[in-house]
Amino acid sequence: MTTDHATAADGTRLYLRLEGPPTGPALVLANSLGTDLHLWDAVLDNLPRGLRVLRYDMRGHGRSEVPPAPYAMGTLVSDAATVLDHAEITDSTFIGLSIGGMVAQGLAVKRPDLVRALVLSNTAAKIGTPTLWQRRIDAIRTGGLASIADDVMARWFSPSFRKGPDLAAWRARFLETPEEGYLGCCAAIAGTDFYTPTAALRLPTLGLAGSDDGATPADLVRETVDLIPGSRFQILRRTGHLPCVEAPNAYAQALTTFLTETGQLP
Structure with missing residues (x-):
């Protein structure tokens, strides 16, 4: 495992973690608002060996630097490109959850050389309204x-998860998020509407949704995924906005099946 920092165009240092053999199929994971790269820990434990896995902390989150809010979605997309270029990764399967899924859509439009296939998890082309985010x-x-x-x-x-013993730890992790970073990313989401550019994408895409997601309901995720011809959509039952936490085995199986279908795995 290698940990490193990539430097964005404005000088912001972005923390990344790279695991797996240099020649393995490239998998990139982008975290949601209020989490960091550890969002994916349990899923990675259930994926096949031999993948080249890149995770990074979005600006304002985790170990990445926290510039003053607000942020623009274009900046977050450029950050993702910077991280992939730094890791010398192209032709990746890019998995983004929530705001990470918005970044995935933007990156596939801006830098198609970096993205071979998309997994749009618990996300949408447009999430909420500017008024909601301003509140x-x-x-x-x-x-x-x-x-x-x-x-x-x-x-x-x-x-069911909220009644269990793990909720307190995730609440604590959420509260560790730098406030300025959270606010910066809220502003980025508020200003984003990717319906038109996402509808122009032509690449293998898997949409994942949680049946109990209160942030991006399954129908909203499906609406976005359906913009891309040939895409596939799957609901993970009895999970919310972070199915990779609640059902890591099922989540990893969905990714493994998709990687096989797209030729990344034998």
């Missing part, structure tokens, strides 16, 4: 992340 930004400016934490957990996880 969230205002609430955080007033009361901090703690003021929205319970609502976020309700959107992130299914009812």
